Amino acid sequence: MIMSLPEEDLTCPICCDIFTDPVLLSCSHSFCRSCLKRCWETGIRECPVCRKKASKASPPTNLALKNVCEALVEARRSSLVVEEKMNCNQHGEKLKLFCLVDKQPICVVCQSSKLHKNHDCSPIEEAVLDCKDELAVSLKNLQDKVDSLKRIHTTSADIFKYIKTQSLETQKMIKSQFEQLHQILRQEQSARIAAVKKEEEEKIAGMKDRIKELSAEVLSIAETISVIQEQLKEEDMVLLKNFKDTQDREKNTVLGSDNMSGFLIDVTVHLCNLQYNVWEKMLDHIDYIPVTLDPNTAHPCLILSDDLTSLHYSKQHSCCPDNPERFHISAEVVGMTALGSGSHHWVVETGSNQDWLLGVASLSVPRNSEISARPENGFWTLCFRDGEFRAMTSPPTPLTVTKVPKKVKVLLNYNKGTVSFFDAAGETPIYSFTDTFTETLLPYFYTQSSHPLRILPEKVLVTMLRQ
Secondary structure (H helix, E strand, O other): OOOOOOHHHHEOOOOOOEOOOEEEOOOOOEEEHHHHHHHHOOOOOEOOOOOOEOOOOOOOEOHHHHHHHHHHHHHHHHHHHHHHHHEOOOOOOEOOEEEOOOOEEEOHHHHOOOOOOOOOEEEHHHHHHHHHHHHHHHHHHHHHHHHHHHHHHHHHHHHHHHHHHHHHHHHHHHHHHHHHHHHHHHHHHHHHHHHHHHHHHHHHHHHHHHHHHHHHHHHHHHHHHHHHHHHHHOOHHHHHHHHHHHHHHHHHOOOOOOOOOOOOOOHHHHHOOHHHHHHHHHOOOOOEOOOOEOHHHOOOOEEEOOOOOEEEEOOOOOOOOOOOOOOOOOOEEEEOOOEOOOEEEEEEEOOOOOEEEEEEEEOOOOOOOOOOOOHHHOEEEEEEEOOEEEEOOOOOEEEOOOOOOOEEEEEEEOOOOEEEEEEOOOOEEEEEEEOOOOOOEEEEEEEOOOOOEEEOOEOOOOOOOOO
16 A cells, blocks of 8 residues: 555655654645644644645644554665665675675675685575575474473473382381381390290299298208207106107208209390390391392383392383383393492292393493394393293304203303303203403393292301401
């Protein structure tokens, strides 16, 4: 609409410029409000064009004309800004080239200047297409980063909730295990107190018997004394006749033993090394687990026991976060024990499980991709599947055993570079890897069977060092 009107129709007859706050007179002529005010300051209120008398009232604003004029001014301003953007700020020439070195649009004068001389340039039209392509790639990269951050945020929220669950479950297990220890201590305390009370009863019963014997002896002697006193009062002849009997009675009065040893409670028996003896006895109820499974690494399909010593496969995924340490592709888990030197061993009860891998894995093995459990990938394992044993070498080595072991012993000698497997029942060798280890190893377990694999405990032996 603006372009369809001639510019003179939008120009004030007084200032010859685009209307500013135009007002409309009764004669249909329009003027800028400020321009008309200056004309009327002479005292003559008439139209500056047709000289028709104007009303004394303030002329109304020509809203339609005002809107059109403001739109024209804004269009001119925008056009001027665009034109300024299309021109070189330094030389005023049109920007026709794009410097590929400095990554900015330039004019032909800039191209020959020292600043851009010998720089590769391309036409603006080509540069726009290339830059749009590059920005599209950048946009995709940024969108991928946003998606990745959203996934991380979701995982972080899951981990946040899981931490609380872990804390509560761990506290529950700690209380349970300490309650077992407390129960053992309470039972031992009751047994030892009962032993003291039993000895107390026995010693008191013995003392009662002894006191009873002493009382009887005192009574017997008292009776003898009374007889002698009576004889001393008798006539001489009577005394002489009874003398022998009286004397024999006195001689037959025998005192019991005055040995009072052994009647006190043997406190030393009850208190000597009490804490050590109780602790040593507790070892009969406590087992040592050489390897403990790390639940933070377990695949969601693996179910671990509360004491972290056994695992089995379940098609129902557990509710666990997608943390980086966790195996995400196959049903794997590693132990907590970091093996970086020395000799280590543990025994796994395989039982009825027909699908498992056991051994060691490097700390850096990928957790989010599927790779073969081979030495070149950081795995030294024994596999049992489809009723066959294989050492997971490259390619796998079939193994022949006389019977399927129900317990498999894994022996690692890190310094010698060996990982050996035995039938734990008779220490019969199954297979041994020899390699050079360059990083920390972890006990490794895999299964897709609902039958559990269980790490067997070991008994603790106490050795006293005497100086």
